[in-house]
Amino acid sequence: MRGFLLSIFFLTCTFSYLFAQQAMPVKWVFAAEKVDNQNYEIILTASVERGWYVYSQHLEEGGPIPTSINFEEGQSIETLGKANELGKKKEGFDEMFEMNVIKYSDKVKFMQKIKVKKGTKTIKGYVEFMTCDDTRCLPPAEVPFSIDLK
16 A cells, blocks of 8 residues: 555656646746946846747737836836847747737847946846747746846
8 A cells, every 4th residue: 555655646746747847838047247337238038948939028919928027116227228039039920819929939038228326236027928839828927036236
């Protein structure tokens, strides 16, 4: 009986691990590059598992949730212009959403230039995004970040 229970436990853990791996097809890395004394470029890099996509910031309403960079309120920062996107881009009609979309596979960088008040040491916020494969989508997710400025 004990061996049977251990087998059930092992299988449960294995399936939970595999589900968790499948349910998290996007991993994020956050960084900042100093431009000058008060200006930085915040870089949010998504590594996307094969077969999955992350959507652009520039989408029409009625489709997938666009990626957005959100800074914590009360910080002494000013965004400079719009965030740029760089990655393996696929643009065109998406059958799942029945509309044209812009999405990225493999790896995509979202880059936002900011100006900070003197003495600012950390930038905090979150990236909101949605990911889909060719048959299903995961609910939109918010991933927090805290980036030290050097």
